[in-house]
């Protein structure tokens with residue numbers, strides 16, 4: 001195959017959710033590598049909610065991709081050709097690169113996967129950005145102790161399934177929150193959640209209260225919105241919140257959501273009154289200090305069977321736009337990956 005298919009950003013999201021029309025599949029000639037470079041065959045792409053910032057400016061720290069350039073994200077690949085002294089054909093590498101069949105790299109910010117992985121996809125699920133976020137949330141920002149009650153938002157997603165399993169490995173009672181009863185059932189059987197509540201249940205807040213009879217010590221918040229509202233009244237003294245993300249943002253435009261920002265006042269009142277710690281997660285702040293510990297602990301948890309990464313794999317580069325849209329509509333069950341090539 002001498003051509004290089006790539007997914008470009010064709011337009012900005014129109015209605016917040018990044019739908020498939022934001023992307024277009026194009027074909028270009030296969031790139032050659034020059035001196036000091038290597039060519040990588042992409043094997044797998046990771047669909048992360050954080051990549052939204054590549055499509056739309058949502059923070060002053062993140063520059064969106066220019067229109068008609070290739071979408072980028074965490075990826076796994078095999079070195080196919082190398083004129084770089086540190087890389088040889090056949091080696092597995094992970095990094096952050098364009099959604100395309102082949103990429104040329106100068107080797108910077110590539111990670112050689114020369115340690116044993118039970119499955120190569122674990123590089124993006126168990127050892128990827130979402131899993132690292134889960135680790136930082138529960139080890140650093142909102143540390144959970146044995147016997148405490150931990151509530152995990154988007155519990156069957158990339159970050160959530162790992163956070164749920166880390167909290168179980170620490171001996172906590174873990175209550176998952178997700179978007180459907182089916183996902184809840186799956187979370188209880190596959191992740192060992194002690195309880196799980198769908199935020200689409202009409203009696204959602206009551207059910208969260210019943211599931212967290214002794215209150216909530218740690219909350220891994222990935223959505224804000226009504227999930228946050230249901231959990232705040234249950235927070236114990238000295239509770240900790242890891243503020244990881246705002247998946248409920250797409251609902252801001254709905255009539256039912258309008259005018260509800262007044263709740264932030266009562267939230268801050270509870271933060272003060274109950275001495276609650278809220279820490280925001282930005283994984284890049286922790287790479288230097290905690291990446292090595294993360295790999296060590298994740299190796300141990302996987303070897304002992306305490307963590308079984310939940311993966312949701314779709315096949316074909318052309319499916320990447322749909323696979324990405326899906327995670328903003330809750331259609332993934334586990335870490336959503338796109339398998340490109342063997």
Ligand SMILES: NC(=O)c1ccc[n+]([C@@H]2O[C@H](COP(=O)([O-])OP(=O)(O)OC[C@H]3O[C@@H](n4cnc5c(N)ncnc54)[C@H](OP(=O)(O)O)[C@@H]3O)[C@@H](O)[C@H]2O)c1
Pocket residue numbers: 047048049050129130133154155156157158159160177178179180183222223225244245246247248249250251281282283284327328329330331332334335336
């Ligand atoms: N700050 C950081 O450094 C950092 C790093 C990694 C991840 N994160 C955050 O962690 C969260 C999960 O990211 P991920 O990449 O692992 O994605 P993911 O959980 O695999 O997929 C996103 C999930 O969001 C949920 N969702 C979609 N619409 C929703 C809505 N309106 N309200 C509530 N939930 C909704 C869906 O699950 P349901 O079916 O349960 O709704 C979906 O599975 C995101 O908030 C992301 O920003 C932050």
